[in-house]
Amino acid sequence: MFGRVIVVLLLLWKQEEVNSLRLVELRVPTHEREGGMALLGCQYDLEGDTLYSLKWYKESREFYRFVPKNEPPVYYFPTPGVNVDIARSSNTVVALLNLTQESAGHYRCEVSGEAPLFATVNRQKYINIHLLPRTGPHVTGLQEQYKIDDIVVANCSLPPSRPKANLKWLINDQPAAAEYVIGPWYRVSAERPDAAETILQLSFQATSAHFINGAIKLKCQATIAPLYQRETESTHYKAFPITATTDPPDVNKASFSKDYAEPAENSLATLIIPILYLILV
């Protein structure tokens, strides 16, 4: 009986203590692609308090406020890179359209309760805005067939991106040995000075070990985490020395490239890519 009272009291005290504004979750994407949109969610628990204000800041600038006592409650301050879709914004969510490079930054949600305490909570997250390449990686310099001891040389280039992409060569789905890889090189784009084209060269002497089932499979993979990954793959058969050089070079016959144009959703992308790969193969 006594213990139960204590428990109740503890609960009541706990209730009192807890009876202050609480920020439950700040749902802000860390990366978004340029030109895209973003939903910023700020979930709070008033815990019985009354909301005085909800403010969104990008860096130290307030661009959105929700003050229930104001009429209208929502107030928007035009801010570079921050295009609020008022229609889709509320006391918990702000929708941003047409993300640009300027949109990158810290986004802070600050919630204040009413007088007298004006209990205030805030939390912020950084949103990165990426420029993704227009196409996938493009490979040049490969032959259709290679004989043993042939020198295999290929260049893989990716159109301008920001940040710089990560290119990687795979031989027979295995990352190429470091001594086979030269580069990467970067070439700043004329039209987007903030972006750069990425180039990575592969060069090695073919041995019999490279030929699996009589063929070498080469792949150039481009990654801009976490939004983008595409690769270009080609298969090259072993040419026999008897009929040496009788086969005309057919560069593109056995090669194809896959484009992963799917944006954003990592989880989706990770699911889809293997499926497509299987289907295509």
Place this chain on the structure above:
Amino acid sequence: MSCLILKRVPTSDVQGVLGKKASLPCDIQPLHSDDDVVMVLWFKESDGDQPLYSYDIRGRSMNQPKLWSSPTVFGNRAFFRGSATPAVLMVDNVLASDAGVYRCRVDFKNSPTRNLKVNFTVIIPPNRPTIFDAKRRDRTKLVEPYNEGSNVLLICEVEGGRPRPKVIWYLENDLVDDSYEQRADGITVNTLTFPNVGRQHLNQRLLCQASNTNLAQPETKVLILDINLKPITVNILTKEKQVSADKRYEVECKTTGSRPEAYVTWWKNNRQLKRMAKNFSENNETLSVLSLVPSVEDDGKYLTCRAENKHIQDSAIEDKWRLNVHYVPIVDLKMGSNLNPDEIKEGDDVYFECTVKANPKTHRLVWFHGNTEIFHNDAAGIILSAQSLVLQSVTRAAAGDYTCMAANSEGKGTSNPVTLLVRYAPVCAERRDGELFGALKQETVSLHCSVDANPALVSFHWTFNNSGEQTELPPKLYSSNGHTSTLNYTPTTDMEYGTLACYGENAVGQQKVPCLFQLVAAGRPFHLQNCSVANQSIDSLNVECVENFDGGLPQTFLMELLELPTLTVRYNVSTNRTPPYFEIRGLPPGVSYRIDLYAVNAKGRSDVTTIETVTLKGQAKFTGEGNSLGMSPVLASIAAMSALLATAVCGVLAVLYRRHAARHRHLPAKHAPLSEAMYVERAPHCPTPVKQEVESRASSTEPRERGERTARGALLHTTDPREDDADPDIIPSLYERRPVSNGYMSLQRPPSTGKITKLNGDDVRSEPDGGAYYTDYRKKDYRIPLTSSYHSLGRVNKGVNACSPSSATGVTSSLTAHRLRPEVVTTSHRVQESCI
């Protein structure tokens, strides 16, 4: 996360001092004029996101904001002044825990919220500095002044302070040392070395200041420099040009500059004068007043007033005053160093040296012999020079005390007396030699010869001289004692009357001029002198006279009144008194008398001295002769009886006395040379002794005389003097006992010429042969200086004794001899003494 939150938020740094007020600024001014502030919230980073202060003017004017302050943070210590520019959050009584990063959030009506950051640091002031000296004593609690010129080392220590304070030394307002050290133990130290602290630093404030912010007053500790200062000046104020010895002077000395008050001491040369000064101090001045009585020895000495600060070594300064002490000359007299003062004899040259110590100087010496000033006299051999007196060829008159005297403005100084002893051969002590002594034959007379001599040890010898033959007397007749020799001489024959000479001899030599004694045979007394009526009334009469030489025998005096014109003796009065004084009463008035006066001794009556006419006043009364005659015998007999009685008694006493007493006679003989000269001159005129019997006028006297004579004769076996006048009776002489009376000093004026004429002319009694001499002698004698004095014991000789019996030629008569002498009054007390 908080750090991120505040990224890019404008930040200002604000300091507050512990315990003081602080202002946290927050600009709430809207960017646009059409905008308004609605809310200001203050946050502190370390306290999470909860506001600690709110300023709510939603729906309110700015004058009536709704304020709230978190009790767990500032509580009522904070107040937001929104009207200030910039608006500030005022915080009282800042705590150390108030430090931190604050954020103010300003909500505007139309513009974006403004977040401002304030980095608030709380300054903890340091503790109050402590000032130590080199011995680590708290200097501000120490009462120990620095000495002028010393070095001051002070350590200022400051504990605590955040940030660590600057510790700086100031002298008044000037920075003197800003080099401080922050020690690991949290103490900040600045050590000040301040060399040669001086007078100008007295009471200046040395301040150690510890400060770590401009927002609060620095912590300071002040040390007021207390400095012992050396005296700067010392002056003897009353440096008189001269001072007089033995007078009291107040000498003042003033010193300034010493702190604490100077210690003033006085020095005379190198000796300190203690307990003679009084000191008075005021401010940093000290006046010392010395009570100085300069002595003679102080002349030329330096009086020093020394002032020093006892706390500071070698701080003494001095002022000196050379004492010019004036004093009465100090005169020292010495006999010449090569002279032996015990060996100076007459004829020697003597000199004295007088040393004078004087300030101011003296220019002249005055010399004294006894009380008489000595003057330079070349003729007398007295030579005065600057410092000495020379006496050439001294005589014994030069003996005595000599002094020299010097004078200056301070007074006269007389030297010690120096006695000059002049050795000389004996001379007669009193110039009475040649004195007349009467002696009967076989009568022994004692003659005292007293000489002056130096040395006084004198041997004597006597000579006898009559008629030019000089014989040495046998030594058994005289005895000598020092400078006196007594001769007991008994003439037995006429030839043994004469001149006795006494010669003394001492180490210097023999007496040149002997002391002379004239021994004559005893005779009648000389007549009375200067008789006059001293007092006269209706019935009484007093007559006084001066006695004369008694003839060598005791004398009495007789007065007879002879009634005029019958010349009948009416009254007879006798007296032993010396000088004679007669008194008679009960006389009938209106009667005139002639008064006859006599001296009487065993040899007879002297010449008469007459006072011619004395008339008693009142109605003349005629008395018949018979009457007067009838009266006269009664009176005469009474007088005669009394005279006889007296004479008898005296005679008996005299004889008795003579047997026991030694004879002493000191008789002056000042005019011995003169009398000798006269003696020589007169000698041819001196006739052979002529007996001149003077008749007794009064028959009544004769029985008396005879009776006396009889009595004497019985006693002394004398013959009647009337029978043999030239052969005087040997009558005991009492003269030797006669003291020198004042009478002997006074020369009696001789009687007027008229009176003498009368005496000679009218009076039958005047000696026809001696009168001229008498008169002549008197006239001459009158010219003798008054200062001369002598004592005559002459005896009236009536021709018989006119020449000395001892004189072989008989030219020298005693009468002549005594008449050549000045007339002298003998004031003998013989009678009284012998009667006693």
